[in-house]
Amino acid sequence: MNTDIRILSPCGMLGYGFPEQSFLRGMEYELHGIVVDAGSTDAGPHKLGAGVSIVSKRAAKKDLDIIISNGVPRGIPIIIGSAGGSGAEKHVNWTLEIIREILEERGLEAKISVIWADFTQEEVLKASREGRIHPLSPNIPQLDEEAIRETSSIVAQMGHEPIVEALRQGSDIIVCGRAYDPSPFAAIGIYHGKDPGLSYHLGKILECGALCAEPGTTKDGILGTITDDAFLVQSLNPERRCSPISVAAHTFYEKEHPYILHGPGFTLDLEHCRFEEPEEGIVRVTGSRYLPADKYFIKLEGARRVAYRTFVVAGIRDPILIAKLEEVEACVKEGAQQYYRDIPDSDYSIHFYNYGINGVLGHKEPEKLRGHEIGVMFEVVAKTQELASSICATVRSTFLHYGYEGRKSTAGNLAFPFAPSDVEFGPVYEFSVYHLMESDRGAFRIEHI
Amino acid sequence: MTQLGQLAKVLRSKNSGPFELTLDVLFDSEDRYRMVKDSGLITKKTVSELYGITEEQIHHLVFFDQALGFKITFARDISSGTVGDRDVYGAQQHAPLMVLDVGPMKEE
Numbered sequence: 001m002n003t004d005i006r007i008l009s010p011c012g013m014l015g016y017g018f019p020e021q022s023f024l025r026g027m028e029y030e031l032h033g034i035v036v037d038a039g040s041t042d043a044g045p046h047k048l049g050a051g052v053s054i055v056s057k058r059a060a061k062k063d064l065d066i067i068i069s070n071g072v073p074r075g076i077p078i079i080i081g082s083a084g085g086s087g088a089e090k091h092v093n094w095t096l097e098i099i100r101e102i103l104e105e106r107g108l109e110a111k112i113s114v115i116w117a118d119f120t121q122e123e124v125l126k127a128s129r130e131g132r133i134h135p136l137s138p139n140i141p142q143l144d145e146e147a148i149r150e151t152s153s154i155v156a157q158m159g160h161e162p163i164v165e166a167l168r169q170g171s172d173i174i175v176c177g178r179a180y181d182p183s184p185f186a187a188i189g190i191y192h193g194k195d196p197g198l199s200y201h202l203g204k205i206l207e208c209g210a211l212c213a214e215p216g217t218t219k220d221g222i223l224g225t226i227t228d229d230a231f232l233v234q235s236l237n238p239e240r241r242c243s244p245i246s247v248a249a250h251t252f253y254e255k256e257h258p259y260i261l262h263g264p265g266f267t268l269d270l271e272h273c274r275f276e277e278p279e280e281g282i283v284r285v286t287g288s289r290y291l292p293a294d295k296y297f298i299k300l301e302g303a304r305r306v307a308y309r310t311f312v313v314a315g316i317r318d319p320i321l322i323a324k325l326e327e328v329e330a331c332v333k334e335g336a337q338q339y340y341r342d343i344p345d346s347d348y349s350i351h352f353y354n355y356g357i358n359g360v361l362g363h364k365e366p367e368k369l370r371g372h373e374i375g376v377m378f379e380v381v382a383k384t385q386e387l388a389s390s391i392c393a394t395v396r397s398t399f400l401h402y403g404y405e406g407r408k409s410t411a412g413n414l415a416f417p418f419a420p421s422d423v424e425f426g427p428v429y430e431f432s433v434y435h436l437m438e439s440d441r442g443a444f445r446i447e448h449i
Numbered sequence: 450m451t452q453l454g455q456l457a458k459v460l461r462s463k464n465s466g467p468f469e470l471t472l473d474v475l476f477d478s479e480d481r482y483r484m485v486k487d488s489g490l491i492t493k494k495t496v497s498e499l500y501g502i503t504e505e506q507i508h509h510l511v512f513f514d515q516a517l518g519f520k521i522t523f524a525r526d527i528s529s530g531t532v533g534d535r536d537v538y539g540a541q542q543h544a545p546l547m548v549l550d551v552g553p554m555k556e557e
Contacts (some may be wrong), residue, residue, distance in 0.1 A: 044534075045528075045529070046530060136468065252473045259511075273515060275515060360541045361541075362535050364542075428532055431467045
């Protein structure tokens with residue numbers, strides 16, 4: 001087979017937006033797929049835990065409208081990876097609702113396939129009992145039954161296999177639940193018989209949109225072409241350009257290793273890749289190696305609610321207080337704990353974030369304090385929202401009026417930018433499942449709707 | 450005295466999954482990349498001192514010549530976005546590496 005396969009990636013994240021002109025420039029090529037990644041764990045566990053999306057519905061619809069209204073009439077398969085941000089059932093349904101609205105508004109018809117990525121607690125418990133679950137890195141605890149039972153939403157990252165199958169079945173739009181980010185892109189190449197190493201490496205680049213170009217951005221389009229022995233990448237915006245260095249460097253992004261990538265059922269070895277520029281702005285890559293794993297592992301992600309939060313933001317300008325701020329905060333914390341000594345310590349915790357001292361780096365901050373003003377954010381996280389808010393109110397009033405040694409500003413210690421000062425945040429989640437599960441290649445269910 | 454941030458074209462931090470942070474340092478000149486790589490300063494020991502972590506917490510420290518860059522990945526104390534985390538995306542953890550003194554360096 002020597003047909004070149006072309007994939008258009010409109011942007012690095014569905015709903016981030018992209019110049020329509022770049023997209024239309026991509027449409028001038030003979031395309032075999034329009035693929036867009038919609039997911040990420042970057043924004044923390046809240047999206048998966050609470051079942052909400054990262055981008056607004058308005059923004060997702062704006063992007064999808066351009067993709068669908070151009071792709072569907074031309075019969076170009078459209079694939080959405082990790083629909084709705086976290087790729088769980090709620091997120092997929094949110095995406096499907098948007099797609100239906102667009103199809104109806106545009107008077108279009110399309111065969112839609114959904115690939116679900118949800119796993120039940122029972123499935124995960126069974127795998128755990130059979131010893132098929134392993135932590136992803138040494139600082140992740142072993143998965144216990146309690147954690148599984150407390151995790152309401154568990155998804156796994158799919159590989160290319162179910163997506164290739166959906167392409168075989170002639171789908172116009174494939175909505176994937178949680179997917180390994182490069183997989184929906186790799187599926188196009190693999191479906192057309194191309195090398196899986198090249199297909200996945202290209203997928204790894206395309207999933208971020210034009211981030212591999214210079215200047216890089218996730219908010220613009222990029223075109224990938226797979227030949228029989230190489231792949232090519234080029235910007236679709238004349239204001240950006242791909243270079244061998246920019247494309248080589250892109251494999252660094254958000255990965256633990258610069259040239260070894262682990263995906264579902266394989267390792268991708270990019271150590272001996274060659275990056276060339278046969279034509280200005282077109283980067284040609286060879287030597288990406290796909291090494292199938294002995295055992296097929298998929299990555300599970302799950303979030304559980306761990307607490308509720310109430311927080312306060314305030315400014316401090318008094319130099320005497322700034323000089324002894326951490327000492328004063330320790331006293332304020334102790335004062336609040338004393339006041340609520342009837343409540344067990346394990347039911348809540350009080351934290352101070354001193355922006356201007358070490359708000360970002362915490363105890364890792366090597367710099368000494370230099371500023372004249374500190375932004376302080378303090379929070380109480382507790383078993384219930386009511387408890388968090390009650391204790392936070394006490395911390396706030398104690399802090400506001402605390403009479404520290406040497407104090408001259410006896411009217412108040414904090415400048416609140418807002419009234420009311422206390423903000424109820426709602427539930428706080430954590431990634432309670434981030435483990436590999438030994439599975440088989442048919443673990444993901446395809447549904448045609 | 451030259452700081453690493455003065456030589457690098459890109460010096461950034463980001464999550465590599467919710468349980469790890471990764472630091473990327475990329476150069477736009479082979480000479481600068483070589484100078485830093487060959488200085489022998491970029492070690493797990495250096496990074497552990499900069500960030501107050503143990504060498505065991507550093508999962509990877511790898512140079513990639515084709516990309517003129519190196520990557521350091523270490524364990525997060527607290528996973529992304531839960532109680533006690535200070536940087537959900539891990540996007541502002543690079544500053545200590547930026548000011549690393551890579552010694553008197555000749556300009557190419």
